[in-house]
Amino acid sequence: MKIPAPPRWRSKTSRYTLFGIFFGLLFPLLGSILALWERSIPVSLQAILELQKNSPLLWIIDTAPLFLGIFANIAGRRQDSLLDIQANLSALVEKQVDEMRQSNQVQTLLNMLLTIGLENLSLNEQLKQSLEIILSTPPLNALSKGGIFLADDDEPGVLKLFAHKNLSEPLLNTCALVPYGRCLCGKVASTGKLNFSSRIDHNHETHYEGMQPHGHYNIPITLENKILGVIVLYLEEGHQSNPREIAFLEVAASALAGIIQRKRVEKRIRLQGVALEAAENGVVITDANGIIRWVNPAFTELTGYALSEALGKSLNILKSGAHDSQYFDDMWKTITSGHSWHGELINRRKDGSFYTEEQTITPVRSKDGRIDHFVSIKQDITNRKEAEQEIARQKQFFQTLVENSPVAIVTLEFDHSIRSCNPAFEKLFGYDENEIIGRQLDDLIVDPDDRAEAVDYTKASLSGEIVRGIARRRRKDGQFVDVELFGAPVMVNGKQAASLAIYHDITELVHAQRKAEMAAQAKAEFLANMSHEIRTPLNAVIGMTSLLLDTSLNEEQRDYSETIRNSGDALLDVINGILDFSKMEAGKMMLEKQPFYLIQCVESAIDLLAPRAAEKGVEMAYILQEKIPNRLLGDVTRLRQVLVNLFGNAVKFTEKGEIVLTVSCKEIAVNHYELHFAVRDTGIGIPPDRMERLFRSFTQIDSSTTRKFGGTGLGLSISKGLTEMMGGAMWAESEGPGKGAAFHFTVQLDAALVTSQFYPTGKQVELSGRRILFVDDNATNRVILTRQTQGWGMLPTALASPKEALRILQSGETAFEAAVLDMQMPEMDGIQLAQEIRKIQALDPMVLIMLSSIGRHSIEIPEKLFTAILSKPIKPLGLYQALATAFGSRPAKAKQTQDLSIDKYLSIRNPLRILLAEDNPVNQKVALGILGKFGYRADIAANGLEVLQALERQTYDVILLDMQMPEMDGEEAAQHIMNELPPEKRPRLVAMTAHALEGDREHYLAIGMDDYISKPVRVDELQRALEESLPLSSGK
Amino acid sequence: MTIDISALEAYREIMGEEADAFIADIIKTYIQNGANLVQIITDSLASGDKTSFERAAHTLKSTSATVGAKELSAVAAELESLCKTEALSTLAPKVGQLAQEFSKAEAELQAHREELG
Incomplete structure (x- = not known):
């Protein structure tokens, strides 16, 4: 409310005065005009002045304006002062009414602030509303612009703007954080004193974009001399401060302080509450009588009692009966005397189950010092207890195991000293546990001779290795014991804590083993002796019989002698078989590693059996795959033995048809080959149910076989053993009785690098490009011949029928340079065929080679009919030499010197x-x-x-x-x-x-x-x- | 060449087809046996065992001649006769020479054996 300023001029006084003067002027003016009219003088200024000069009476009349003016002035003055008094009175009344109204508004505002403090609002919201209220106070509401800064406990010395109104964006950015001492707010925060400024002065340190002229109130919010924050209010420039305003603002600030403090306390309490709620441990608050007043969720989880169920009940609901009353009396005594109680309790859950808890009960005193509550914190240790019991159980278990173990066990410290030992250790070494604990293990039970080795073991086991070995140890009485020892680190949490040594007394075992070894040795020696003892006379029998057979004998004597000779050979075979078998059983079979020619090995094996096969009319043939290295490293004698055994069986069990060996190979490492041999026959075959008995020692497929064919049944099992020793395997296949059999075996051999013997592989200059004809009724032989000669670069044609061969030759379709003819063919034998061919080619005789089986030499072969005669089975080298010789250019002959100077006889x-x-x-x-x-x-x-x-x-x-x-x-x-x-x-x-x-x-x-x-x-x-x-x- | 190959090759005539294997076998046996003998000689030198020294030297002399290791055989023969009169300890340099000759012979024989296959 504006009080009017007193005017400089009293208006009524001047108005009255002017009126008096003007009215007074009328009299002289009127008198003059009348006088002139009387004299009939026209009215003019000059006439008036003339008149005036001439009539002294008029001069008196002329004073009238002065007097009238004075009177009017006086009257005006009076009137004016009356008006003044009236005005002053009404201003006073108005002012008093205004003050009363203002004070009422302030009170309302304060009430509103306090109400806000009680409302369930966030601090921010409360501050915002409070600011609104403060700013609505006249005359502060002119700009209605301000903010509230709060001090932050986390960041001391800095004010943070919390609530604001109508502050410009640049200002908000600049003043979001204000350090104490800076600008107006900061200064207030550091001094704690209210600041007023009517305009922007030097204290206003912060300037921002678009800043308008203004004044300030900066009011500190303090509580117990602590700055909680600062209120900033913007004023119109030139605003005049007054004490009432300031008082209001200070009250408002303290109301805000209350709000802020209350919020902070609330927050702390809420956090504490949350902490209690969230605690993993069960928390119970009881009153002084043990009646439950509060429990947390962990308590509910632990006991099964919800807060609502537990409230008002005694803690006795948890009693399990596991503790006597004395236990609880003691506990009660402790806590009622003001001390905390800590201990383990077995309690019962709501569902009746038991659990073990660790409990701490703390008495809480009220302000007057009386204990009015107990806070109990419970931790479920059932699992821990169970784990402890399990550990104890296991410990007991292991202890029992160690105590009763028949093997000696000793545990060692890192310095090799003994930590403990078991009764078996005491018994084995003759020491009492008490006398050895702490002593060096290796000093006690190790003979000085074995010390180095023993220390190595101990060190290794203490450095975390697992060691085992067989060693000799010494008893207390000086006797030696043979032990199998085992050392292992004892690890605890990944770190070695000690080590453990276990001794197993193997004295008996070693003794038994030595005995067994000696027995085996004796057996081996016996066998070796027997071999010598039996073979020597047997050799004499065989040798002398052979000599006897060379003398002149009659038919009967010859028959007997041959029987002796054959039986002797058979007996020698049996003995050799048994010796091989026992050698193999005893693991004494040794293989040599010498270079040999595979083809020689195969051919010598075939040569051995070929006569017998020929006698029975059974064809024998072999095919070597081309890639096979011709020279290998291995035990040729044993390999030949296996082949001879398989061929022997095949010949024995085949009455007609053929026996074919195929050899293939694959390189399984550099220069290291696996050779696969397969001997197929067309003999009696093997019944499927007898297959598995094949390779068993001393058995044949059935006893009738033994009677019919003889044999020890050792051959196959020896052969199988030999191939296994050579890194291979042996197996058999048969389609069944009467369908023949195939025996396979593999061996692994290295190739010998250097070949000093000529062997024709690959294209041969002498033979390459020449046409050759084969006539043989045996398909296998045709395949072998074709493949072999193709390898040399020849152009072979193989025919089964002699007649077909003759037809082709007669037709002259193909110019063959050579023909190889089999001797035995159903249509026409080799000699007849050769004679027919010679007839056709009388002028240009081709090379003719005959193939005949050994043992059939009795047939008369006309001279010069054949260029060469080769015996079956077909041997590549022989065939090559025959052909190469026939074609006239002798190949480099293989280095085969046979000096006849030595007298073989x-x-x-x-x-x-x-x-x-x-x-x-x-x-x-x-x-x-x-x-x-x-x-x-x-x-x-x-x-x-x-x-x-x-x-x-x-x-x-x-x-x-x-x-x-x-x-x-x-x-x-x-x-x-x-x-x-x-x-x-x-x-x-x-x-x-x-x-x-x-x-x-x-x-x-x-x-x-x-x-x-x-x-x-x-x-x-x-x-x-x-x-x-x-x-x-x-x-x- | 320390080795006179003809000594071994002489057997080729007699052994015929088996010559390669036979000679290889002889060489193999000789190398094993010879190494053993050289070891015995050095061991006996250290222990002062004259009897075994003499026998080993004798045997080495003989077998070395068989395989054509003439120089080795000569050194062994020298040692065989010297040890009868001299103290063993004075023979150490000769034994060193023997060991050297043996390694040479061994290498050559091994190579020859590999040639044979």
Whole structure:
């Protein structure tokens, strides 16, 4: 409400005065005019002035305006002062009414602020509404612009703008955060004093875009001298502050302080409540009598009682009866005396089940110091308890195991000292646990000789390795025990805590093993002896029978002798089989690794059986796949043995048809091959139900087979064992009885890199491009011949029918350069066919080669009919040589020197029993090799003693005696022999010395030796020495 | 060449087809046996065992001659006769020479054996 300013001029006074003056002027003016009219003088200014001068009476009249003016002024003044008084009075009344109204409004505003504080609103909303209310207060509502900043507990020294009204965007950005001390708000925050400014002055540090002139109130919001925030109000420039305004704003600020504080407390309480609600541990609040006043959800989860169910009940609802009353009395005593109680309780859930909890009860005192509540925090430890019990149970279990274990167990610390041991350990080593704990394990039970090895074991196990081994350990009484030891780290949480050693007494086992080994050794030795003992006389039987057969015998004698010879051979086979079998059983079978030609191996096996097959009229053939390396490394003797065995069976069980070997291979590693052999026959076959018995030792497919065909049943099982030793396998196939059988085996062999023997593979210059005709009724042979000659680059035609062959030759369709004819063919035999061919080609005779089976040589073959005659089975080398020779250009002949100077028949002319006394394996081999070429099989003695022992067992005709041998040298042995045996029973003694010295010969002859040869042994010298020897029986 | 191959090849005539295998076998045996003998000689040198020293030297002399290792055979022969009169310890350099000769012979023989297949 505006109070009017008093006017400078009192209006009534001036108006009255002017009126008085004007009215006064009328009198002189009127008097003059009347006077003039009277005198009939026209009215003019000059006339008036003239009149005035001439009439003194008029001068009095002229004073009238002055007096009238004065009177009017006085009257006006009076009137004016009356008006003033009236105006002042009404202003006063108005002012008082206004003040009363204002004070009422302030009160209303404060009430509104307090109401806002009580409303369930967010602090932000409350502040916003409060600001609105403050700004609506006149005269602050002119701009209605301001904000509330709050201090932040998280960021001390900074004000944050919380609520605002009508603040411009740039201002909001600039003043979102205001540090204490900066600009007006900051200054207020740091001083705590209200600030007023009527305009933008130097204190107003912050300027922003679009800032208008204005004034400020900055009011601190404080509580107990702490700044909670600042209220900023914008004023019209030039606003005048008054105490009433300030008082109002201060009250409003303290109301806001109340609101803010209340919110903060609320928040803290709410957080605490949330914390309690969310706690994993059960929380119960009871009153002083133990009546439940509050529980949290974890309590409900733990006990099954919901808050609503638990409220007002005694804590006794949880009692399980597991604790006596004394327990609870003690607890009660503790907590009522103001102390916390902590302990374990077994309680009962609502559903009756038990659980174990760990409980802490804390008494809560009221302000007067009385205990009025208890807070109990419960943690379910049932799982922990169960785990503890499980651990204890397991510990017990392991303890029992360790205590009762028959094996000795000891645990070690990191310094190799003993931590504990079990009774078995005490028993095994004879120590008492008490006397060894803490002592070094390796000092106690290890002999100094074994120490290094034992320490290695201990170290390894302590460094986390698992070790095992067989060792010797020492008992307390000094006795040794053989143990299998086992060391292992004991890991706890991934870290090694100790280590464990286990000893298993294997003294008995070792003893038994040694016995078994000795038994096996004895068995092997026995077998070796038997082999020698049986074979020696058997060889004599066979050899002598052979000699006998060469003498003139009558039919009956010859028959008997042949029976002896055949039985001897059969017996030798059986013995060899048994020996091989026992060797294999004992794991003593050794394979050699020597280079050999596969084709020689195969052919020699076939050669061995071919006569028997030919006798039965069974064809034998083989096909080698081209890629097979012709020279391999392996045990050719054993491989041949397997082949001979399979061929032998095939011949034995095949009455007609053919036996075909195919060999294929694949390279399974560089230079390492798996060869697959398959022997197929057209014999009696194998019934399916007998298949599995095939490879079992000592069985044949049935006992009738044994009766009919003979045999030990060892052959296949030995063969199978041999192929397995060679890295392969053996199996059989048969379509059934009467349908033949196929025996397969594989072996793994390395190829020998260097080939020094010529073998025709690939295209051959001599043969390439030549046409050749094969005539053979046997399909297998046709395939073999075709494939083989194609390989050499020839152009073969193979025919089954001789007549067809003749037709083609007669027609002259094809110019063949050679023909290979089988001897036995149904239509026409090879000789007839050849004769027919020769008739056709009388002028240009082609190369004709005949194939015949061994054993059929009795047939008369006309001379010069054939260029060459080859025996079956077809051998590639033979065929190649025959063809190449026939075509006139001799190929580089294979290095096959057969020096005939060696007398292969020496052993037949002069059969001798020879003992070779030579300790050195090299010289043994050389001597045996040469003797073998003469046809002799010598026995061996490695020293003089063995010579004497051999002589005790057997009679020898010649002893080749190395003079320098260990144990007993040749000279000494010779002395013994000469002393013990009369000259007629004495074998011929041939001294051998290396690098004969001058006079050696004379020396040895002088001491009674019969002959002398020097080493290295020379063939002619040896032959001479042997020729000069005679069998003892013939007399010396 | 330390090895006189003709010593071994002489057997080829007699052995005929089996010659390769036979010679290879002899070489194999010789290398095994020879290495063993050289070992015995060095061991006996250390232990002072004259008897085994002499016998091993003798045997090595003999077998080396068989395979044509002439120089090795000569060194072995020398050792065989020297050990009868001299203290073993004085023979150490000779034994070293022996071992060297043996490795040479071994290498050549091995190569020859591989040639044979």
